Amino acid sequence: MSNLITQSPWGLISAAARQAKKPSHVAVAYLGQSGDRLLPLLKGSRLVVDASLPAVRAGITYPGALQKLQKRGVRIFVAPLLHSKVFAFDQVGFVGSTNASTRSQLYLLEATLSVTDAPTLKDIRNYVSGLCVDELSVHDLAWLASQYKPPVFPLPSISAVCYSRLLIQIVNSDQQGYSGHQVQPPSGAWGSFFQLTMQTPILPTLRLRNVDNGMVIDRQVVRHTLVMTVDIPEAAPGAILEMWEVGKNRYDYRVVVPTAADFGKLDKELHQTTNSLWHSGRLWIVT
Structure with missing residues (x-):
């Protein structure tokens, strides 16, 4: 079963993360300063994000939020040029356009599909697991935090030329x-x-x-x-x-x-x- 969500998808995504009893699997391109609040992931969860230098220096990914999640026991992986936004929690998953940011939560027009069937949830978990090849250590995130620059609006695009x-x-x-x-x-x-x-x-x-x-x-x-x-x-x-x-x-x-x-x-x-x-x-x- 699936449903298209166009009104406040972050309310449902955050609630599913908060209610999860098992580690979650998430791949979200960019995670802003509110990312740890929007994704209150359980210890042992896997989070894949574009925490590359261009994303961090453009202010689109905020290492400080990743550090907070890591302190909770969330495993953080980097995937440059990632553009996916997929989430698998205990009994529900989401696939859509939502980055973990205040802009996505409050300002942007987002569309997200919620899914509850076991095969699709398994597919999401397998997809995220396949991206978990480059884990960021405490020291890696500390260094990235030193490279962070607040975003300048409108945000620049992120591509290989950066x-x-x-x-x-x-x-x-x-x-x-x-x-x-x-x-x-x-x-x-x-x-x-x-x-x-x-x-x-x-x-x-x-x-x-x-x-x-x-x-x-x-x-x-x-x-x-x-x-x-x-x-x-x-x-x-x-x-x-x-x-x-x-x-x-x-x-x-x-x-x-x-x-x-x-x-x-x-x-x-x-x-x-x-x-x-x-x-x-x-x-x-x-x-």
Whole structure:
């Protein structure tokens, strides 16, 4: 059974969250300053949200509300460019247009479908669980809180162009090390994109998400005598690596091979974009 709700859907959503006796499953694109109040989730619940840098710096996602939920025992996961708004509680679920924000609650015209049939509730839970691949720690949320900026209305759109982006050629010398996929960005790329140098005391572990297949991996930045490397499993000479900064030590990436449809466009961009930090060797740019 399902019903379309167009009048005050947050009253029903919040009530269902408050009355739940079991952990809930929620994926909601943006969570504002009132998000923890609108979603009083039970300990053990899973919440997936776009808590990437563009969303936080645009003021659309508020880390402070996520911190409050985390203190209650809610597990918080990040999914850049998430646009879903789905909720599964004990006996009822909701699918619609509602972000967890005061604007959604009080000002915007929302439409939400409430569902109570077990198969659909299971589908929602499975969908949310499939997005739970990159969990934010206490320290991650503290860092994001330091990056937060209050929203400026009208709110800007969030898209991939808001991310700091690295485009770099993969060359034969990258086929080294234990895995044979140790990409070696030049010092200029390490400094301008990753904010790392050979003198950085402790090199971080990067959390990498392949945007083509959704797989998330952790890879340590390794310091050698003259270069630093990071393992990219799909790296192959002649391909192009495209990366986006989406959080602290978090990067989305893809490897574009010469036979891919958009390889020519990216290769042209590499050859035609001026890079004042480039000296010789492989081409790379940060945009």
